[in-house]
Amino acid sequence: MQTLYNIGIGLFGWVARLVAPFNSRAALMTKGRRQVWDQLAGSDLRGQVVWVHCASLGEFEQGRPLIEAIREAHPEYKIVLTFFSPSGYEVRKNYDQVDVVVYLPADTRKNAQRFIRAIHPDQVYFVKYEYWFHYFSQLKRAHIPLYSVSSIFRKEQVFFRWYGAWFRRILTCVTRFYVQDEPSARLLTSIGLSNHVVAGDTRFDRVAAIAASAAEVPVIADFARDAQVLVAGSSWPQDEAILAEFLNHAAPNVKCIVAPHEVHESHITQLLGRFKVPVCRYSQLSGAIPADARVLVIDTIGLLSSIYRYGSVAYIGGGFGKGIHNTLEAATYGMPVIFGPNHKKFKEAMDLIEQGAGFPISDKADFLKVMDQFWSPGSEASLKASGDAAHRYVQSMCGATERILKETF
Numbered sequence: 001m002q003t004l005y006n007i008g009i010g011l012f013g014w015v016a017r018l019v020a021p022f023n024s025r026a027a028l029m030t031k032g033r034r035q036v037w038d039q040l041a042g043s044d045l046r047g048q049v050v051w052v053h054c055a056s057l058g059e060f061e062q063g064r065p066l067i068e069a070i071r072e073a074h075p076e077y078k079i080v081l082t083f084f085s086p087s088g089y090e091v092r093k094n095y096d097q098v099d100v101v102v103y104l105p106a107d108t109r110k111n112a113q114r115f116i117r118a119i120h121p122d123q124v125y126f127v128k129y130e131y132w133f134h135y136f137s138q139l140k141r142a143h144i145p146l147y148s149v150s151s152i153f154r155k156e157q158v159f160f161r162w163y164g165a166w167f168r169r170i171l172t173c174v175t176r177f178y179v180q181d182e183p184s185a186r187l188l189t190s191i192g193l194s195n196h197v198v199a200g201d202t203r204f205d206r207v208a209a210i211a212a213s214a215a216e217v218p219v220i221a222d223f224a225r226d227a228q229v230l231v232a233g234s235s236w237p238q239d240e241a242i243l244a245e246f247l248n249h250a251a252p253n254v255k256c257i258v259a260p261h262e263v264h265e266s267h268i269t270q271l272l273g274r275f276k277v278p279v280c281r282y283s284q285l286s287g288a289i290p291a292d293a294r295v296l297v298i299d300t301i302g303l304l305s306s307i308y309r310y311g312s313v314a315y316i317g318g319g320f321g322k323g324i325h326n327t328l329e330a331a332t333y334g335m336p337v338i339f340g341p342n343h344k345k346f347k348e349a350m351d352l353i354e355q356g357a358g359f360p361i362s363d364k365a366d367f368l369k370v371m372d373q374f375w376s377p378g379s380e381a382s383l384k385a386s387g388d389a390a391h392r393y394v395q396s397m398c399g400a401t402e403r404i405l406k407e408t409f
Contacts, residue, residue, distance in 0.1 A: 001166035005133055013106050028086040032103040040118045043100045049078045051121040053104060055130045056085035060092055062150045063127040065205040065401040071097050074409060080119050084130060107132040116142060123408060125149050136173035145175045149404055150202050152347060153184040160187055178404050180347060200400035207328040208398050214306040223289045223296050224310040227255045228375050231311035233304050234261040234325035239317040242364045244274035246371065247295060257307055259298040261317055268299045305329045312383060313374055319343055327352060334391035338370055357390035
């Protein structure tokens, strides 16, 4: 099996180089991996070092609270941050809370040995996913503590299959698993691993901190004042068709803030054309929002986590595609969260549904029914109950970062 694994790793790298001239992601990864050794050689990593690995940008958001807690509590440590995916590295390569940001070289024994020698980590944290055989094996051989944080397991994974014995060997290299939930802990126990702690998901600490420190956006506050406001985050065309149909027939005091997942001009133009009510673009505001505006399109990035506060109901996009986006950024403000049908693989979405704070829909009719539950005359109590449930859920799940830091340092 190890031979097949090595062949697979080599084949992936070969294919990436082959398609690099035609695929931007492959090109970025190939170029980035070539630069790793020079980047490390030019870095000052003398002293104690912590290595944090995140597969992509989503995992980075989970690892970020831990990174920043380490930086604050132990400034004497140097921090190395690695990414597998260009979507993580290219966005966070200038992240100022760490000392070095690089791509993780391909998982070969030679690369693993060389990388570990280059950074000399005192402890290592892998966030949520990715279990690399050679890196894990070499860390164990070097007696370097390896922690899996915010990890979550499903019975369908290869580790828990009858043919997964070799892959289970990778998990035995982990010093301790800080898993998100009890089902993950039970799965690890079922294969003979007892070195786990149910600590929760560090993302909850992140979204709670964002909400606590979010800056006011006065122009959006003015837009939302004295209105019923729906905030739609990371929307896709199928989501936007439902939102537009709703707004085009909604009462005059109903407004919508839409922050689409893609902000390129062609998509923004398409989005604006869906609405029959007055619409304005955030990037083109030169002062106050026009008094008759009913829809505000956020056509820039970086604002979404701060603007949920201006609504009373949130719609999270992606549920009619590959999967929903971040529900917690909205829930932390104490508002019910609506999303499409592709949500079952997202633990927090299922938890929000169970708590009475998450509302899945399969079509426009479902959406109208949910909105009627919140905004029809006399529904104030229902809206408040769902919002309170969302806030309680997020608050009850905070604390993973503190626990991990306390136990690993």
